[in-house]
Amino acid sequence: MFFIDRLFMQQDHHQGDLPLVGTHVIERIELETGEHLPPSVNQKILEGSFSTKLTIRCDGTRVRVEGNPSRWQRMDNLFGLETLDECVEVFNNVLARYGLPPFTKNTEIYYRQSPNGKKAQLVGNGAEITAIDWTINHQVGEGKEQSYIRGMSSMQIGRGRKPKLYPDGHTCNWGEGSTWVMTKLYSKAIELKRHLLKEQRKKDRISDDRLNYIESLIDYCETKGVVREEHSLRQALIKRNNLQFYGRVTEADFHPYLKDIETAMNTIQISHDEHQSIADQLLSLSVVKSRQAANATQCYALMWQHGADLRKELSERQFYEHKARLKLIGIDIGQQFDVSRMCPTLRRSEVIDIKPLSIPDWYHMPVVSQSNILPFKAYA
Known part of the structure; x- marks a missing residue:
């Protein structure tokens, strides 16, 4: 089952007079007329529990939040929030702490008047999705992650998107740098180890309970051979297909754009070879x-x-x-x-069987109400 791994949202409040939120503001004046232009406010980085971060910004009329609602205030996000409403609930709690209005659903969509020669744009009266990442976990078997990723890296996906296999063989991207969509496969156990190492280098000591939980999670991912599939849908794709209107789109509306890896898997048979x-x-x-x-x-x-x-x-x-x-x-x-x-030198060769990853009974699933009562602070 796909869940949301990252979400960028914004909403315009044309009446203005909202509090400015950011780390600094730049006042702008039109030199020829002396007219005061809308201020430029940069983003404020918020840090919650377990080194999780969100960014927030308001210039008086536009409210914007960027980040990973599934990871916010949690030790990990092996599994995350599956609905847009849950993610928006997380964001709205943050907005409320800064006296900003919540993201609301679009009830009306209309064409905005555009300058001559410009294409008319659809706008709504609610929140707009500008980027979203959808994620799913695959179980390929212990020690077979690299074989699976390398095998998939032999194929183009979608409309001629070429693979980029990283030198360590644990990550492969398609469409890196694209304004349309980027797809990624990577070994989840390796990613967890890298994050854990980064945490251990910090001055603040990791609690024993947290360390034991993360180590159990790494062991689980290694035993199952977890490969994570991510689809980063960028603003160009979202606007082209009218997926930006929160409240007028459902999670299922995004699924047709998440099938490139599945289509490729159905046309290739990958084997795992052990040499000695x-x-x-x-x-x-x-x-x-x-x-x-x-x-x-x-x-x-x-x-x-x-x-x-x-x-x-x-x-x-x-x-x-x-x-x-x-x-x-x-x-x-x-x-x-x-x-x-x-x-x-070939000792064994077997076809990799890809299965959906099951949720262990000891795993801490995200609970929005719990994340919304935990404190957080401005990081920068």
Whole structure:
């Protein structure tokens, strides 16, 4: 089930006289006429519990909030809020703390008068969605996250959006920098580890309860092989398809724009391969008793692959000793090496079966009423 991972909203109040909210304000004057223009206010960053952040801004007429309502005042957001109404409830609590009117649903939509030669724009009398991220978790199996992400990175999605696989193999983006839509796949356990490391570097010590919970969450994601799928719908797509009007659109209206990964998954079969070096195979089968002996035999096997005549390199006793070891894992150095028959290092190959991730019974699901009673402060 998709849930909302990030949401940018704004609403205009044409009557004005709203309190200015930001970190500083710039008053503007038209030099030729001396007319006072609307002030420019930058955003104020709010910090809640567990280092969560939202940004808020009001220039007297336009109220804007940006952030992740599913993460606000929570230790994590492996699972989040599934409805727009829940997200807006979180935002409205923040607006109320600053004496600003709440985001409201659109009850009317009409064309705004535009300058000559400009295309008429639809506007509403309520809140406008300017960006939204939708997220879903996939269970691919322990240790198979990289194989799945690398496999998916071999495909373009949507209308020719090319993949960008990050060097570590744990993240792949499609449409990075696009004003339309960006899609992402990444390993959730790796992301949680990076955030935990960042938290541990801070001066404030993480409580034992919180640390234990996050470590349990990382273990759960690693055991299940959790890969997160995210779709960042940008303003150009939202306005083109009239998805910006809160109250006039439902969660289901966004779902047709979240199918690119699912479509790609239905056309590709990804396998997870486990490889093992020659030395590791010798040790795992107890052909030799020490790493030193395994490495020595592996070294001679590599020399054989590169065309060396081991009968001339080794004594007769050594040659047959290493030959006997290697034959037990399917390599015969008594024969001339054939590049078309590579040495077996593939131990296992299996098709990755993608499943929806279940919610463990110990997981703390988001509760809007709880997040709205917790304190927060201005960060900058």
